[in-house]
Amino acid sequence: MKFNVPCELEYEVRNDKVRFSIGDLSTNWMGKDDPFIERIETDNLNKEFMLKHLTCEIKIRNALDEGIALFKAEKYSKAIQKFDEVLFYDPEYGLCLLNKSFCLRAQRHFVKSLRYYKRAIKCDGSLKDIEYNKVLLKEANNERDNFPKLKLNIYVGDESFSKGEYEKAVASYDRALMNPSKFKDKILSKLLNKKATALLRLKDFENAYSCFKESSKVGANDYAVFGMGCCEYELNLDVNAKFKGLLDISKRQMLRQILILNDLGYFRESLEICDFLAERHFRADELYFALTDARNVAILQIDAEKI
Incomplete structure (x- = not known):
């Protein structure tokens, strides 16, 4: 063969x-x-x-x-x-999404498991399992019905966000945040990031920035650093120092970071992130071509500075 x-x-x-x-x-x-x-x-x-x-x-x-x-x-x-x-x-590796769904189900995180299963079959229809979907849907509905009020507000916020209803998402996250002392620091920082991201989508950059900053104070996390940098850029402020380095964020977020750094003239910092990403993304898709263009811009500008 x-x-x-x-x-x-x-x-x-x-x-x-x-x-x-x-x-x-x-x-x-x-x-x-x-x-x-x-x-x-x-x-x-x-x-x-x-x-x-x-x-x-x-x-x-x-x-x-x-x-x-x-x-x-x-x-x-x-x-x-x-x-x-x-x-x-x-992020669209169907078999991986399906197996993460299996893991989350084994941990009894049924709602999260269902989300990953839906993503898996969206990426690869051949992975569809009617029986698994039926059982998991029942388990997720039971879990959701028994959510405490705080967790239910987060769930409703997540669902609204996924539908592009960002104002509703913010309202739900705010209801959950009425009692911040009830959350562990790691959960609280994630919740603040959720709210801040919804505000970012609404182009409410000042409030989004405050929310990301609060998240960073609760617990240092790279996503908050990234969010703060995006807001600082939109507010015509210089971006924070950590935003200029490698962050533990998604590839698309890294591309956004690179484009901002290029636009602000931080070409060497941009190139470092470009090189990191270029060693980890080869599929000739939209992200690849955008990354290639951004990397070429950084290299040309650095070379021009040497002349």
Whole structure:
């Protein structure tokens, strides 16, 4: 059996299983119809950085397999850490989203589990499981019906946010925040970030900035730093020092950070983040081309300064 993969990639076939390798790096054994094979087909790899893209795909697949093994061993928190590593690389990795749903369900976080299941089948319809969906929907409804009032307000806020109803989301988060002392610091900072993000979507930059700042005071977190920087930029203020460095945020948020830094003339700081992201994103999509353009701008400006 032949696969439409780069010639540099070796593979072994054993019965109905296949394993791919390049140098010292190899995948685990998988079925011949595994969707991973489509990901590493020549036509789906970045032509300019084919070997780097291929290597990254294999490493990420191995991280996914590690996460699945940890899930089977009932080490759910560690499994989720692995799945989050995969989802940073590709937020639409359907099989990973599905397995994170399994983990969250095992932890009895049924509402969150349902959200990840819905994301999984949206990204990959072949993962749809009618029976799992039916059981999980019932469990999520039961969990939601038994939410304490504070948690219910957060849930309603999240649902409103997902629908683009940001004013309603802010109102729900405010109801939850009427008793901030009832939250642990980590939960409180996340809730403040939720409210601040909704305010950011409403272009209420001053209140969003105050909210992000409060979140940062409650507990240091990179998302609040990112949010503060976005607000400072919109308010024509200089961005905070931490915003100029690498942050633990999503790829799209990093791209936003890069564009702001370029616009403010912090080209060296921008290039550092560009280089970090360029080693972790090869799929030739909208983000890739925007990143390439932003990186070229930073390099040209740095070179111009040397003249």
